[in-house]
Amino acid sequence: MARVVVDVMLKPEILDPQGQAVQRALPRLGFEGISDVRQGKRFELEVDGPLDEAALARIHEMAETFLANTVIEDFVVKVEEAEAVKVES
Amino acid sequence: MLHSSGERPPYPRNLDTVKHATETPDVEQPWSELGLKQDEYERIREILGRRPTGAELAMYSVMWSEHCSYKSSKVHLKQFGEKAPENDAMLVGIGENAGVVDVGQGYAVTFKVESHNHPSYIEPYQGAATGVGGIVRDILAMGARPVAVMDPLRFGAADHPDTKRVLPGVVAGIGGYGNCLGLPNIGGEVVFDDCYQGNPLVNALCVGVMKHEDIHLAKASGTGNKVILYGARTGGDGIGGVSVLASETFESTGPAKRPAVQVGDPFQEKLLIECTLEIFKENLVAGIQDLGGAGLSCATSELASAGSGGMRVELDTVPLRDATLSPEEILMSESQERMCAIVEPDKVDRFLEICEKWDVIATVIGEVTEGDRLEIFWHGEQIVDVPPRSVAHEGPTYHRPYERPSWQDALQADDANKLPRPASGAELKEQVLKLVASPNQASKSWITDQYDRFVQGNTVLAQPEDSGMIRIDADTNLGVAVATDGNGRYAKLDPYAGAQLALAEAYRNVATTGAKPLAVSDCLNFGSPEDPAVMWQFAEATRGLADACQTLGTPVTGGNVSLYNQTGETAIHPTPVVAVLGVIDDVTRRTPVAFKEEGQLLYLLGDTKEEFGGSAWSQVIHGHLGGLPPAVDLERERLLAEILISASRDGMIDAAHDLSDGGLIQAVVESCLRGGTGARLVVPDGLDAFTFLFSESAGRAVVAVPRSEELRFTDMCGARGLPVTRIGVVDGAESDSNAVVDVQGEFVLSLAELRTAHEETIPALLV
Incomplete structure (x- = not known):
């Protein structure tokens, strides 16, 4: 089984209230030196069967239409298992 | 704050200063891409006696847009003033952020309904949420504490797949923002019709309460008074056509494209409300305006235009969320949860102190000047020098x-x-x-149950009652009732009668609950004004509404026009949504x-x-x-x-x-x-x-x-x-x-x- 990770982040120009809240909390807790925090989502997908190009294309489509709201978010699809990368290449 | 990829661009870069514009009269400018017509561009050149700078062009283009200038609708809207019935209850009429009505016992109520249609189609949750946020700030800017919201909604066919995308998002957005603010959502409507497929109507209404002496107006007077921008930092939100301009002055440092979608933060807005009310209480502002459509361009030009003098703004002092923003983009940004106040110099310290207490960023960005020009500077170089009235109030009229x-x-x-x-x-x-x-007649409780209807403990009536009712004085039980109505099917058959029927129904709904109707706010949702048939519908509907308001003695206190609600050649049904506000002396007598x-x-x-x-x-x-x-x-x-x-x-x-x-x-x-x-x-x-x-x-x-x-x-x-x-x-x-x-x-x-x-x-x- 292969694992694919989809990272979803708000687009850089979009306001991130949660990230801002974290950033404001950091110095209060004694963590200095952080000028910006952006918070995102990480999806770990366990894929049945071979992780071929078709499967990756499907995951890409999944990310684009469902996991990420592409009006305000960007996403990156990454293959995690070493053997899966082999399949891909 | 920087982007991962972005390095702060070197200043000053290719800045299009007033001086530069004067020296280079023949530079091609993207006026057409910004939505301006040839004659409008020529008029800007005439007003300025030279070509506009990039920043000026950006300001004019957005302020002269249909949305901000009402250029197609204002010849018809003026009937609301001309035919306004005598009404002693009117304290502030059309033209301010919202109208204000006397409801007795020293209380005044302000209310207004606005559209957020297009953003809600693109991104239902954030579009609807920021619609609530925007109207709440309008009410706040009048000096009132927002006490309730309502949302008249129109969607495509109930069983259409896209309605499944749009409706739940819109409802969650309204609920999410309003519930976080702690504002009860006391009514509104939900209507389905094929004609709204691709053009859902998301109208938002807010009601606010204040004492008579607390009324605040949007004007900048008093030479030497400071201009303070407070609230959220300015980011690249909601910069529509200006990205065209940005691509002219940006090299490749900026983000590839700026979205037209804004993301709101209701908790920031809550702080802004409490902070602003405390500022009002200590009488620290001479004028105030919220930042909505057209952002700083709108706020600075409107404040200066309504006041007695000019204004000078140091644009580089505006706190940014994204350091790569160009001055044009800062002027256009529609970042949410921001307000602009005019403050006498000796009150500035106290103003900033209150902002700090509420964790609200506040910055002096300029001051009221003696002249009659709006002048904006970027790192010491002048990029805007315009007569503010020409931007804010003397736009084109069609x-x-x-x-x-x-x-x-x-x-x-x-x-x-x-x-x-x-x-x-x-x-x-x-x-x-x-x-x-049937979807239009069926119970809407699946929707309205997602809104907090009773928070604050003053809700007397909420959906599915005929009107929403709020108690405004716990001792005397004085209350106000609001209903919104609009029947696009009626208006399609006869726009004159349809608009009157919308008013009649809202008026009747308020009276049915026992309140006396006092005043009207309207949100006029139509197709493209460039279609003579749509324009006829608009002309008929406004005439009908103005006539009926005159007969019923309920003046229009303000509202909003939303045009271009159409897909291809097909316009939505003409949909004038009418809100009526009434007063009830004792809410325990409600029906x-x-x-x-x-x-x-x-x-x-x-x-x-x-x-x-x-x-x-x-x-x-x-x-x-x-x-x-x-x-x-x-x-x-x-x-x-x-x-x-x-x-x-x-x-x-x-x-x-x-x-x-x-x-x-x-x-x-x-x-x-x-x-x-x-x-x-x-x-x-x-x-x-x-x-x-x-x-x-x-x-x-x-x-x-x-x-x-x-x-x-x-x-x-x-x-x-x-x-x-x-x-x-x-x-x-x-x-x-x-x-x-x-x-x-x-x-x-x-x-x-x-x-x-x-x-x-x-x-x-x-x-």
Whole structure:
């Protein structure tokens, strides 16, 4: 089984209230030196069967239409298992 | 704050300064891409006596857009001022952020309805959420504490797949933002129609309360006074066409594209509300404006234009969320949760102190100057030098051609009264069930249950009552009621009458709950003004509304116009949404819709005629739209309202429900379901059962009268000349499982059956 990770982040120009809240909390807790925090989502997908190009294309489509709201978010699809990368290449 | 990829671009870069613009008159400018017309661009050059700088071009383009300048609509909107009825209650009229109405006991109420249609289609959650945020700031800017919101919504066909995307997002966005702010959502509407497919209407209303002396206006006066921007940092949100301009001055440092979508932060807005109210309390501002559409361009030019002097702004002092923003983008940004205040120099320290207490960023970005120019600087170099009035108030005015569309006659001739009618009691019964279960007539509680309706503890009535009602004084029980209505089907058949019917219904809804209607706000949703047929609809609707407001004595205090709601050649139905605000001296006297007491008598007020044009029946049973909408009789509406208010005040009625789409049977079913009772109805002499049940004649209501009050009530109606017909009795309780709606001689429907039909439709469509 292969694992694919989809990272979803708000687009850089979009306001991130949660990230801002974290950033404001950091110095209060004694963590200095952080000028910006952006918070995102990480999806770990366990894929049945071979992780071929078709499967990756499907995951890409999944990310684009469902996991990420592409009006305000960007996403990156990454293959995690070493053997899966082999399949891909 | 920087982007991962972004390095702070070197300053000053290719800055298009006023000096540079003067020296390079022949530079090609992207005015067309920014939505300006050739003659508009020429006029800007004429006003300035040179070509505009990039920043000036950006400001003019956005301030002269349809959305900000009302250039197509204002020749028609001025009727609202010209025909405004004498009304002592008006404290602030059209032209400010929102109108203000005196409601007695030293209280004033401000309310306004606005559209956020297009953003809500692109990104339903954030679009609807920021719609709420924007209207709340409008109300706040008048000096009022926001106390309630309402949302009139229109979507495409209920079973269309895209409605499943748009509706839940919009509802969650409204609920998410409003609930986080702690504002009750007390009403509104949800309407489905194919014509809104691709053009959903998301209108948002807010009501605010203040004392008379707290009214604040949007103007910048007093040379030397400081301009303070406070609230959220400015980011790249909602920069629409300006990205074209940005790409001219940006090399490749900026983000590839700027979205037209803004993301709001209700918790920031809550801080902004409390912070601003504290600032008002200490009397620290000379003028104030919220930042909405067109952002800083709008706020600075409007404040300066309304004031006595000029204004100088150091744009590079604006706190940014994204350091790569160009000055043009900063001017255009529609980042949410920001306000702009004009503050006397000796009050600045205290102002900033209060902001700090509430964790709100506040920055002095400029000051009011002696001259009559709006001057904006970027790192010491002047990039804007304009007469503010030319930006804010003296934009282009279009007398767009309008013409009654050729199809209007055929549409009106396609008489709904000639449609086949149910022939038997069994068929009537089947159609009643079908109607109460149809998406437009079905219970909307799946939607309204997602809104917090009772937070703050002052909500007296909320959906599904006829109007939303809020108590504004806990000691005296003074309250206000607001209802919004608009029937696009009626307006399509006859825009003049349709707009009047929208007003009549909202007016009636307010009166039905026992409040006296005082003032109007409107959100006029139409197609493209460049289509003469649409422009005719707009002209007719505004004329109708202005005339009706004059007759009913309820002035329009403000509102909003949303044009270009169309896909290709197909415009939405003309949809004037009208909000009426009323006052009630004692909210404990309100009249709810629920029939609760068995044995109470049901009376129908008003005249019932064969009027089925645009009706729910014609839509649900026949998929038909044609003929004429119900006749408008405003004097009758006024009389009906007076009777309903008197009856409520004197305790003569225990329940009342206005009759509108779906007719009498819809109203009776809703009142029975709300109260958990049944009703026995008798078809009155002179009416057939079908007309009695389904006609949508205006100026009617059904009331439940305790037997002890029967004579007093009917005598009052008789003396005042209001037709009153006894139509039945409240009978049977749902708790005893013996409640039915029985139309004698025609059919019997159990309440359980009706409840299932009425309440299961919307959840089934959307789950």
